[in-house]
Amino acid sequence: MSEVTLEIDGKEVKAEEGTTVLEAAKGAGIDIPTLCYHPALSPFGSCRLCMVEITSKGRKRLVTSCNYPVEEGLVVATKSPDVIEVRKGIIELLLARCPNVELIQNLAKEYGVEEPPYKPGDEDEKCILCGLCARMCEERMGASVINFVDRGVDRRVETPFQGTGDKDLDVCRACGACAFVCPTGAITLEDITGKTPEPILSEFDEGLATRAPVYVPFAQAVPNVPVIDKEQCVHFTTGKCKTCEEFCAPRAIDFEQEDEVIEVEVGNIIVATGFDLFDPSVIQQYGYGRLDNVLTSLEFERMVNSAGPTEGHIVLKDGSEPGSIGLIHCVGSRDEQYHEYCSRVCCMYSMKFAHLIKEHTSADVYEFYIDIRSFGKGYEEFYNRMLEEGTVFIRGKPAEVTNIAETPEEEGKLIVQFEDTLVGRQRRLPVDMVVLSCGLEPSRDVEEVARLFNISRSADGFFLEKHPKLDPVATMTDGIFIAGCCQGPKDIPDTVAQASAAAAEALSMISRGTVEIEAATAVIDESLCTGCQLCKILCPYSAISFDEEKRVCRVNEALCKGCGVCVGGCPSDAINLSHYTNEQILAQMEGALS
């Protein structure tokens, strides 16, 4: 595209051919008022507010800058007496139409229009008939749910067959784009559809906040760029929209971009796939997902975060500050029905919550625990400090959280029913909020990852290390290490320590430059192998593969650890361990016995 030079208000302005005078003026920082213009929509030219005076080919005339294409040598005046007269005239007409719309009132103030000389219209009228909503719906959303009906002075925005009371049109997705783009708040979604919009919940904020279909996953995400949610994006679901493209000045939005699979050849892999939080909704008696103000620990963590959905304010669903909060320990942990193991971090993070609650609010805090396990450095001291801060520690695992009040004091509260084991009494405690200190469990895809990396898992489902004491970061497969919660629940210091160890192990391999493989590996005598593949199933290192052509099994010597499981398992005695053949062993035995 070539560039043209024009003059706007005496200023030389360069603009790309095919753009409009309005765009050129905006680019040059010259303000022209608009009402029906929107950068993402086709110019409509209906409000006439953006009129400017142009001199083209020696002729002066008024044109709408929103759709007048730039020309070489065009002279534009955005504030000539004619322009101002027309603009004022239009503002007078609009003010008479919508006397109580702030946007118009502000324009009137700016242009010195006090009282329109005409009879004022309906004082509740908000619609200025700019058509942004209709164009947004048609051009970008591809739905065409609303448009102008009737003509002349009776023109208005309507849904089809409005008045028949049928608002349940399938075409409307209740996306809200019309209301979003309306400059005067004349449109509400209820006017258009019977459907309720379904906001997209932010994954990072644990569903406590909503997000747009194009979003930065979380602050300081790496890379720190927005992503498009293909499932929700109107463009990817209907082929329309692309509004974001119009707003991105560097034109960085690329709808063609696809997920990439990058293959990297490495000698070592450290698996640090982490954990998942236990889902407390399965413990129905705690009411999570059913009762308001019952939160998981991670949800509370987001809430109390100053960059979180409530900017760090601890609030109830109705927005008010809680007067009392109960923290229930061991949710999903140390529980035969869910996980027998202790998740190790819950006691301490619960106490951190107690501290933060005290810091942020004046609420009473109750910690319901089985045992306090403050095992780390400085942890016990922190526990003592909590006791001093006035956190109430109650020994007893609650049986139920309910909203059914039995006394007037319990009305409108969450009641924690528990046995105080220190006094040996059943009690009910009304609180405003309950935080469930959920345990840690192996991540959802743990099985898949285990298979992929050939890592064994312990009874609790976490990855199994080679040796709990002597080789805690290695796995049975050389070059594959584990670190962090994928190996088992642990807190941050432990995770960092383990990760450092894993990195050191990997580095030692790298610095050696070579890998020593086992000398004594299994060897299959193909003439004896029947192709039953029993050995393949038995091999703990996935070192045996099946040759479909010859219908015999093969051993990958690099993977084989020479454990001998296959040798013992082979029904046709086709497998021998090199250096340890049956004959050799028998000979050794004979030698030893003789």
Added chain:
Amino acid sequence: MARVNSPKELEGLRQQILSERDPNKPCIAICAGIGCLACGAAKVVTVFKQEVEKQGLKLDVDIKETGCPGFCERGPIVVIYPEEICYLQVQPEDVPEIISQTIKEKKVIDRLLYIDPTTGEKSTYESEIPFYKNQHRLLIGQNIKIDPRSIDDYIALGGYKALAKALCAMTPEQVMEEVDKANLRGRGGGGFPAGAKWKTTRDAPGEPKYVIVNADEGDPGAFMDRSLLEGNPHSVIEGLVIGAYAIGSHEGFVYVRQEYPLAVENINIAIKQAGEYGLLGKNILGSGFDFVIDVHRGAGAFVSGESSALMTAIEGRVGEPRPKYIRTAVSGVWDKPSNLNNVETWANVPLIIDRGADWFRSIGTEGSKGTKIFSLVGKVNNTGLVEVPMGVTLRSIIYDIGGGIPGGKKFKAVQTGGPSGGMIPEQYLDASVDFDELTKLDSMMGSGGMIVMDEDTCVVDVARYFIDFLCDESCGKCVPCREGLKHMREILNDIVGGRGKQGDIELLEGLSRVMKKASLCALGQTAPNPVLTTINYFRDEYEAHIEEKRCPALVCKELISYHIDPDKCKACMICGRECPVSAISGGKGLIHIIDQEKCTRCGTCFDVCPTRFRAVKKISGEPVPAPVPEAERVLVRGNK
């Protein structure tokens, strides 16, 4: 029908049609145009057919339903060929007499002839009637000779000769040059030179190119295009094909209002017939040029007559105008170059090609060439369609052709150009009618509507009428037009309703300025014209309404009162009986009195009071005289 494959074959066809027709065979041509149909022409045709059969003349007499010759005031019109005797206002009862007297006996029936109301002179032939005598009917003159549903009728009169000439003897450039040289200006109202527009479309990048007939005639009281499309559709088709050839278009649209059912029907028949002769479709007349026409029916929106709105409507969207900073000739229907011209413009094209640009230039004024059809309506004796050379005076049209104002009333103004035009007062009656002169008078030629108003017309009320019309017909897209018209109507309603305030005139003028400058399309830009011209020429009437609460023309209901002159009332009780709200008291021998409280100012009493008494008075701006005291109400009849 056999395909016509060359100009020679077309001429052959014409000769064959002519040879099959006996020029001396009596032919009864009955106008089947919409005006005459409204006066009962359909019945007249049926009776003619029955009568001819009854009298055993079926094979000896032809009956033809033709297009509109224009003299709608005197319909149904019947012309008897070969003598060309012109009968007006023919009723079914007249039919037997016409058959027996005129057809059989060759006698002229005097009472059906045109009789000049002033001289009493009778006119036997169309050409002698003053209404026609002063016209120059190039376009509508043949209507009465043609059955619009018969292509043979059109070909017999030399139809499609111009097409043959253009396609086979001229290059597209030559055609374009000829039209350009003729300085044919758009008849739709704008007066833009057709040649220049064609050239823009031809030179614009993009294929296909479209040509469009704008037959969305919507001005109140205008029916020029309707009569052409209904009465001589082939002339429009021929012009369109020639234009398409010059422009390089192979697809055309006829955008015609759904409210013109006969026009829709006739143009469709004409397209079908032309297609059968190979005058449309592939390889027209063996020239290698292809062209098809699609008829698009308008859904009844005045604004769709605006070119960009019309094109939006063709695309299947709501007919709303869009800015024309890039002309529709460059980016029109589906953003393709699209050349739109009015029905009448297209109908002029065959004439120019056939007779040459020089001949065409010999008609009209310096800047406006050729003829223009006007629909002359309102307070004028001879209403109907009038085709005159550009440059004749308004006076000539209204008085020489229109026969002046009926009832001896005084001429007040003429509205030209429909709702977008303006009202021209008496002092400019000698202005010549062409594109430029009317614009100088703040009015416009428009598509040719001409509404004559007499002294009984209130100009403020008429301006209000047009603004009211436009309030409904504006598309409502842009603020100045939609909101401006609304307030303009409100102010005018206040003025005619006696609620006008000081400053209203200035407010109207200011609002008009904004609307003229800021509106998106020509509808809004010209909408204030009726108001502005009336303020300009009849400011005193506005002032009378506002300041004295007086309607000088005694029209505006809220400003007038009726009362009965006790000196003239003969107590006949007619008005009392007719009054719909029983506002008149009185009885036999008792002078009637109108109860001003009850009176709705419907004017019935005024209309029914016998002219020999004229006792009911209409007044405005003055108090109603006090009713006669009861004691004096008894009417003492003269010596009886």
